[in-house]
Structures are given as structure tokens and as C-alpha cells.
Amino acid sequence: MRDPLTLISPYSSSEEAAQVLAQSLTQAMLAKGDCPFHLAISGGSTPKRLFEILGISTIGQRLPWHRLVIYWADERCVPTDHPDSNHGMLMSAIGGDLPHHELTYHRIHGEDAPRREVLRYAQLLRDNVPGTPLPQLDWIWLGMGLDGHVASLFPESVLEEEPHGICGISTNPYSGEQRITLTEAMIMAAKQVTFLVTGHAKAEIVQRVLTASAADSVLPAARITYRHSKVDWLLDMEAASTLPVGEATPPRHL
Numbered sequence: 001m002r003d004p005l006t007l008i009s010p011y012s013s014s015e016e017a018a019q020v021l022a023q024s025l026t027q028a029m030l031a032k033g034d035c036p037f038h039l040a041i042s043g044g045s046t047p048k049r050l051f052e053i054l055g056i057s058t059i060g061q062r063l064p065w066h067r068l069v070i071y072w073a074d075e076r077c078v079p080t081d082h083p084d085s086n087h088g089m090l091m092s093a094i095g096g097d098l099p100h101h102e103l104t105y106h107r108i109h110g111e112d113a114p115r116r117e118v119l120r121y122a123q124l125l126r127d128n129v130p131g132t133p134l135p136q137l138d139w140i141w142l143g144m145g146l147d148g149h150v151a152s153l154f155p156e157s158v159l160e161e162e163p164h165g166i167c168g169i170s171t172n173p174y175s176g177e178q179r180i181t182l183t184e185a186m187i188m189a190a191k192q193v194t195f196l197v198t199g200h201a202k203a204e205i206v207q208r209v210l211t212a213s214a215a216d217s218v219l220p221a222a223r224i225t226y227r228h229s230k231v232d233w234l235l236d237m238e239a240a241s242t243l244p245v246g247e248a249t250p251p252r253h254l
């Protein structure tokens with residue numbers, strides 16, 4: 001079992017944490033040579049600034065976009081112009097600045113029937129991402145909700161998985177909204193997982209997750225952190241305020 005507290009990288013601000021993660025992408029891609037780099041991103045409010053940085057900064061200008069293949073860790077089952085749409089959030093953050101002619105971007109069609117879309121997206125992952133028995137993404141960027149949910153894996157809620165165990169349909173327990181999400185097994189199969197969690201509101205759940213005593217915690221974030229061999233937590237000082245942390249360090253893979 002790992003000690004999650006050894007993995008903490010608190011940064012002085014959410015801006016700095018986002019900058020570090022954006023910067024790390026170029027380096028991770030360079031380390032993979034000329035091969036396509038399969039990255040799954042998460043939605044919600046936290047990564048908005050991260051995506052803006054990738055779109056508009058010199059970091060984004062240096063990124064080998066033509067090798068980047070972007071997937072979603074989850075999507076809400078709503079039309080793209082709905083305020084809850086993760087794809088909509090990405091488009092408003094950097095849509096116009098994305099080098100669409102270079103990039104390969106596979107969004108989840110939240111506007112389509114979930115049962116059909118979950119099958120399509122799982123097949124798309126099987127067709128594009130190498131790995132067996134599950135496709136092995138190079139990197140998954142996760143956030144975490146106030147209740148400890150990651151992607152759209154909510155604590156103690158049932159996931160309707162498609163037959164390959166790659167994706168599933170979940171229901172937001174607070175709103176009843178359906179979601180399509182990577183499964184926990186699919187997240188565990190990724191080569192690397194990084195959590196980006198910022199802000200004071202998350203301090204309590206961050207502490208709960210990172211001090212969870214067992215790999216069988218009800219919190220998906222805790223299970224992944226304990227069981228995955230290459231996981232990083234990027235926090236700002238606010239989110240890390242309840243943890244006994246030291247100086248900021250870059251993500252471990254660098």
C-alpha cells in the first residue's frame with residue numbers, strides 16, 4: 001500500500017498548479033517520442049484555467065498538438081450548449097484557440113442516448129488506444145468533487161457498465177442527471193493519473209481522501225490513489241491547507 005501523503009505537490013496558487021500541469025504535458029509527450037499521446041481530460045470548473053493555458057500560452061504553442069489525442073474522462077448527458085456540458089466548457093475555454101487541424105479530439109456525445117453513446121465511446125477507445133484487456137491511456141487528468149467523486153464515479157453509487165468495462169453510465173445523486181464516465185478499472189489501467197484539485201472548499205475532502213486508511217475506501221479517489229502505481233496530486237495551498245505538506249515539488253514523472 002502506498003502512502004498518499006508522499007505524493008503531495010502543493011503550489012502557491014491554482015494558477016501555478018495549472019501551469020505546472022500544462023507544462024508537464026509537453027515533457028510527457030516528448031518522453032514518448034513520435035507516438036500518439038492518449039490523454040483523457042476531466043470537466044467541471046477546476047481545469048478551465050488549465051485548458052486556457054494550453055490554448056493561449058507559449059506552453060500551448062510549443063505543444064506537439066499533432067501527436068495529441070484527447071478523450072474525456074466523463075461527460076454529462078446534456079446538449080453541447082448546456083451549461084453542464086464538459087465539451088461546452090472546453091470549447092468556451094479554448095475552442096477558438098485549439099489547433100483543430102492538428103489535434104485529434106474525441107468528445108463524448110452527451111446529447112445522444114446514453115446507452116448507445118456508452119457503447120460507441122468504449123468502442124472508440126478500443127479502436128484507438130493500445131492495451132489489453134483494457135485500453136491503456138498515457139495519462140488521465142482527474143479532478144475531484146466535494147463528495148470525493150472522480151470523473152463521474154460517485155461514492156457508493158451504481159455504475160451501469162458496458163460489456164467491456166471501459167465506460168459506464170452513472171447518475172449524479174444530487175441532480176439525477178445521467179453521465180457517461182470511464183470506469184475505475186479503465187482509470188486504473190492508465191499509465192499515469194494526475195489529480196488537479198484546488199480551492200478551500202476541497203480541503204476537507206482532500207484530507208479525507210489522502211488520509212483514508214484503506215484501499216477499499218468508499219471514495220473512488222482514495223482507491224485510485226492507494227492502488228495506482230503512478231499517481232500525482234497537484235493541489236494549491238488552499239486545497240492542501242489541512243494536510244501536513246512540505247514544499248511544492250513537480251509531478252513525480254518529471
Ligand SMILES: O=C1O[C@H](COP(=O)(O)O)[C@@H](O)[C@H](O)[C@H]1O
Pocket residue numbers: 042043044045046047073074075086142143144145146149150151152
Ligand atoms: O462533475 C464533475 O466534477 C469533477 C470535479 O469538478 P469541479 O467543478 O469541482 O472541478 C470533475 O472532475 C468531473 O470531470 C466532472 O464531471
